[in-house]
Amino acid sequence: MTLQLQSSQKGTVIVAVDANRTTGSVEAVEWALKYVVKPGDVLLILGVFTDHPAKKNSCFPVKLLMGLGAVSGIYEALEFVDHEEVDPVELEEEFERKRKEYRSILQPLYRQCSKNEVSLLLKLAAGFCPARLAIKESQNLITRWIILDSHFKKSKVYLRGHVTCNIAVVKEKGYASLMLSNDSVTPEEHPGEKNSKGFSAYELRNKSAPAPYPHYPCFYPLSWRSGFPRVFSYNELEVITNGFADDNIKAVVDGMAVHQGILQDTPVLVKSLQITNKGFQTILEILSQVRHRNIMNLVGYCSTGVSAFLLFDFPCLGTVQMNLQCDELAEKLEWGTRWSIALEVGRSLRYLHEECIDGPIVHKNVRASSVALSYGYSAMLCNFVHAEWLNGIFSPTKALIYKYDESHFGDVYDYGKFLLELITGKCVSPVHDQGKDPMIEWALPLLENGESGKLMDCRLTESAGDATMVRHMAHAALRCLKVDSDHKLSTSEALAIVRGDELAIFNN
Known part of the structure; x- marks a missing residue:
């Protein structure tokens, strides 16, 4: 029976510990049992090897040791994927040593779990980022808590942007730093020992995950x-x-x-x-x-x-650049999402160029690294270090239609590069000479020949309607990047092309 089947109707508490060290492992599990694990829960312990003597460089394979509570203690099942960069014999020996170590230190805790009908499971893994492994394990489970030992404390910020359950970092025995979900349910008063954050064991156990899209930080910033x-x-x-x-x-x-x-x-x-x-x-x-x-x-x-x-x-999902550079995250940026991001960044630029009541603002650094993502992949333009306020360069007539100059067109050109980043999934190099970026020199001929399909990020699968959205972004990118054209686009015109409203351009 798989872990998913066993825990499909149970709450799960995940504890991630550094398998290279013994100190801290038991403390994190004991803290979880004392404060957050409820009778009937699944307690999944992830022992993650962050370093290994069999590793010859930074890439080494996946090796899992899985187990569940049983009469004899921990039952193990091995799975190994060979790789030329790792000595499989050394890796096998290390896992066998660690298996025996965990079997010994978890035996008393297993007896405690049995009394409370808690299913104790152990999984050892090498070759995983601890935060991403915890996220992966939590996806098909009803996860209420993810608990990290002190060696993984830096992972909590990444976790907060990708999970909605409660997070704790156990710094020392009996003490933990908490990042609680925005649970609207107020726990009942219950006597019990308070931890350093003022929560009783009863209160912590009954904290549950919020809806998939919590109300903070992005829905009401x-x-x-x-x-x-x-x-x-x-x-x-x-x-x-x-x-x-x-x-x-x-x-x-x-x-x-x-x-x-x-x-x-x-x-x-x-x-x-x-x-x-x-x-x-x-x-x-x-x-x-x-x-x-x-x-x-x-x-x-x-x-x-x-x-x-x-x-x-707080931009809880990082920047567009961060998401494009990671294959796993880039695959979540589907074509519809990327098209929506293109529209939102275009709207923010239109606001800066044409709608600010005190005069136009130019950003001067529009690129994937300057666009942050909040919940639901809503885009936010950031990094205003190079921005400039063009006070006085606008016309008070014609319904406050601003006059464009070279600074504005520089932003429009950068917007074209950003569209290209969304289409290709590759980040443009930070050069400032227009037309001399290698990726732009490669992409422009394909854009001019209408071959946008050859530019599309190969990590994404194409479904009905995707080609139309990509074609709109590609057309807008071409018009923004053609610096020698007779008519340079305004932000409003570029945004209209991304929307697919090309008739507005021809009329203009």
């Missing part, structure tokens, strides 16, 4: 709530980021950390900048004025005189 954007004190930022803890670092950009934090139960990004960085003032001036559902809006800022910080809504 902080930047749209009353009172934002606003000025924050440094002390407030310390609370939001848990003292700028290293395990809250989401990325490092130009040597400056980008932290994830929690504000009003909603994830936010806190980006550090040097006070002398002109990008700080530019972003502050522009984003304190603009408001658009497809722009990564400003939540607030802080300036200490030495350093500066900007707070943004």
